[in-house]
Amino acid sequence: MQIQSQFLRLNEQVYQCQVAFVLSGERVMMAFTYARTTPLTPADMTRWAEI
Numbered sequence: 001m002q003i004q005s006q007f008l009r010l011n012e013q014v015y016q017c018q019v020a021f022v023l024s025g026e027r028v029m030m031a032f033t034y035a036r037t038t039p040l041t042p043a044d045m046t047r048w049a050e051i
Contacts, residue, residue: 004040015040017048 002019016035023030034040034048 012037017045 001021002017004015004017006013006015008014014035014037016033017040018031018033020029020031022028032051034044034051036044040048
């Protein structure tokens with residue numbers, strides 16, 4: 001599952017991409033987050049796709 005979101009943390013805007021998945025044949029979930037306090041740029045999205 002992959003999502004993009006934004007929210008306030010105290011008075012700070014946070015923008016993020018997250019992906020979560022279950023390892024095949026395991027009972028282990030992995031999650032990765034790419035976050036920053038300014039809107040995600042096309043370069044950020046390219047970097048996220050590389051990750």
